[in-house]
Amino acid sequence: MTKSKRLIPLREPRQSRSRVTYDAILEATTQLLIERGYAATTTNHIAERAGISIGSLYQYFPNKEAIAVELLQRHILGGPAYMESKITHAMKYLRDPVKIVKAFIEAACDHHADNPTLHKVLEEEVPHPPHIREAIRRNEDLFAVALANLIEQQRPQQVPNLTVAARLVFVIIKTMSHWYILYQQAEIERDVFVDEMTAIVIRYLLPSQSPKDLC
Amino acid sequence: MTKSKRLIPLREPRQSRSRVTYDAILEATTQLLIERGYAATTTNHIAERAGISIGSLYQYFPNKEAIAVELLQRHILGGPAYMESKITHAMKYLRDPVKIVKAFIEAACDHHADNPTLHKVLEEEVPHPPHIREAIRRNEDLFAVALANLIEQQRPQQVPNLTVAARLVFVIIKTMSHWYILYQQAEIERDVFVDEMTAIVIRYLLPSQSPKDLC
DNA sequence: TTATATTATGAGCAATTACTCATATATGTG
């Protein structure tokens, strides 16, 4: 029942030509995931597209899943790096919490808008092994804590359940950006979406702020 | 490339014994989807679990996907029916919009809490053909319109972008209930979750309402 | 009973696909 598959590649790339091969595999996989999705992408297909032999592929990856997971890993680590730069900038130079939240939402949209199809396949089709789930969870916590600090700083002790509130807001922004970019871009103007999402978050976290200055 | 598979079953159940067979297939599929997920569930497995032959299975379903889609359809049609009864009740007997929204969120949680694993497999693993996507979309619209009416009635012309607002709120409640039941039940108290979600929605839609009476 | 329609059977086919391995070539080093 439990197939014991190899978990570790036969070898790591050492010479430059093997690094080329390695990168070609990842590039070909990226293309095919976008074109055909995870299930329909075969390892033979990947090798063909990469212009290498199937044997070479299995030198550097123990199995099909590992290739997609490598891409997933890079994506997961790349997302927060991008968002963090945007947000720390916003928190440094903008005083207005409305603008900070808005910057946060804009950044989330931008992140999802970069190659949305690949994004979708990686998030919804590629299996997420435990260490990936943990990495995602760590990201969530990181941003939730940053957000909690921001709230605390604005309205000390005004928001009970601060941890829960920050978590909810983070997940809402994340899932709704995903939803908007993939399914609603054609029907809802981006400005409208961003403004409404900002309103949702601000009114929730800073309810005593006058509602008038939002719309 | 395009495999032309049969789309229509060979026959519909007419006699009572065939209806038993038909139901046994759906029941077995339900069990196996919960135990093993969609990809790992094979048609031979379903037939074995249902206590029938593989040939009989293909009398009533043209292919594997069709079985899961039949379950999906029943689930999609069952969900709104349940929610609608709860919500129309709430809108009839409760004046307070806070209580109505809360009833809505409670109902969404209940719906997702009923067999969450099956729910997850049907939503995330089983392929959703166009007519299913459309049915889901119709549901969304139905509830969004009801919500929009509720808002209008409470605060006539206070909320610009009413359609967008109603849509956002509906999707947030739906996805967050899903998220909560599947991943956060152990970490966040249900009461806390429901109250915070209610606060999010109410403060967004009825910002002039005093924030004090929520927490 | 006889005839017809309905339902059930399951061995096995055809296609797919992840992955291996024996062999060959290229590169770097002394």
Add this chain to the structure above:
DNA sequence: CACATATATGAGTAATTGCTCATAATATAA
């Protein structure tokens, strides 16, 4: 050059699996 290490090859295998079809059993109707 010689030798070891690194890299590349791709035909072939083993396993899986969705699904067919020829045949048989059962129910219904005339």
